[in-house]
Structures are given as C-alpha cells and as structure tokens.
Amino acid sequence: MTLDIIRSTEPVPYREAYDRQKIFHAQRVAGDIPDTLWLLEHPPVLTTGIRNDQSANILIDPNIVGAEIVETERGGEVTYHGPGQLVGYLFVNIENHGYQVRRFVEKLEGAFITYLSESYGIQARHDNEHTGVWVGMEKITAIGIAIRKRVTLHGFAFNVNTDLSHFKWIVPCGIAEGGRGVTSLEKITGRTADFNAVAGDIALVVSRALGYNI
Numbered sequence: 001m002t003l004d005i006i007r008s009t010e011p012v013p014y015r016e017a018y019d020r021q022k023i024f025h026a027q028r029v030a031g032d033i034p035d036t037l038w039l040l041e042h043p044p045v046l047t048t049g050i051r052n053d054q055s056a057n058i059l060i061d062p063n064i065v066g067a068e069i070v071e072t073e074r075g076g077e078v079t080y081h082g083p084g085q086l087v088g089y090l091f092v093n094i095e096n097h098g099y100q101v102r103r104f105v106e107k108l109e110g111a112f113i114t115y116l117s118e119s120y121g122i123q124a125r126h127d128n129e130h131t132g133v134w135v136g137m138e139k140i141t142a143i144g145i146a147i148r149k150r151v152t153l154h155g156f157a158f159n160v161n162t163d164l165s166h167f168k169w170i171v172p173c174g175i176a177e178g179g180r181g182v183t184s185l186e187k188i189t190g191r192t193a194d195f196n197a198v199a200g201d202i203a204l205v206v207s208r209a210l211g212y213n214i
Helices: 012-032 099-121 162-171 185-189 195-208
Strands: 006-007 034-040 046-047 068-070 079-081 085-092 133-135 138-148 151-159
Touching: 006 195, 012 034, 012 068, 012 079, 012 151, 034 195, 079 151, 079 162, 085 195, 099 138, 099 151, 099 185, 099 195
Parallel strands: 006 034, 046 068
Antiparallel strands: 034 085, 046 079, 085 151, 133 138, 138 151
C-alpha cells in the first residue's frame, strides 16, 4: 500500500486549495487515485471548523490584516494558516485503516512526535484533552480531519517558520486556558529551517507512520 505525495512549491490561496481538495476527494472516492497526501503553504487565512464560534475566537478584523475567513467542515475550531507553515491534506480511504479514526489521528500525531525527537531532539507529546502535537504547553502541529464517504479531507498544519504573531489574531483552536499557546520549529531551534527539506522529511514520516510503503 502506497501513499501518493503531491507537493506545491508556491503558496496556494485557501479557497483555491479547498476547491482542489474537493476534486481530490471525489477522485479518491471514485477510486481514480490512490491514497494521497498534498503538501503546501497558504497565504494568511483564518479557517473555522464545525465547532465554529467566530465571535469568541477571532480577535481582530481580518480585513485590516489582509486575511480572509473560510468556513470548512473539518473538526476543531478557528485556526490560522500562513507562510512558513507546512499544511498537509490527506485523501485516504479510512477503510484501509480499519475505520479507526481516532487511531488514525494518533498515528499522525506520532509521526510528528517521532520526527521532532529524532531530527531535533525536541520532546513533543500527545495531549489527552486537545488534538495535535505539543511541546510543553505550546502546540506545534494542529490536526483536523473530516470524513465524507469513507475518505478523509483536511489534515495537519505544522509550524515550521511560521510568523507566530499572527496567532494573536485568534484563540487558536478555541484553546484559551492554562497558559497554552503555539510554537514553531524556528522558535524552538533558534534558526530558520530548510522548508523544502522539512516537507520531504514529513512526507516520509507520515507515510511510514500510517503504514504505507516508502
């Protein structure tokens, strides 16, 4: 079983990417393409999930900062996407993973935990209350999956060289309590990462964690 990798090297506007997601999803449902991971970046955008509460979780006027708001059907609440953040959209037949959605998400989390530990010596972790990957009390990878007709949509957002000040525009994923925040690979290591190299590494570790042939 293999996972096809698509890599966009230029930022893709979110609405354009959302439309393309729907095409990839329909193709996977029809069996026209294999399980697929699409890796890309977005220009600044705020997206909401099915637990949307814009009034509480969007803290600025997006028109002032030049970011749009897009409503989606993924899990979770408000999140930010922008340059320096590696986004991965997965179009996977969940039947291939025993219909175990929670386990599928845990494998994704595990991929980043392993990568951060083995490549950078960073001790990341799962969180029993909040989905994603955490370093201490700060989230480095957000994960939000939707499933339609047994095939996944959406995926993960990994803060590589992300401008973390943009997260002040929102309450990230609805999390405001307990001193939680967000972080990035650049912030933790103190240096700008080679984004293309990171994208290649993540393609490999996600494929391996989900049980695909490399």
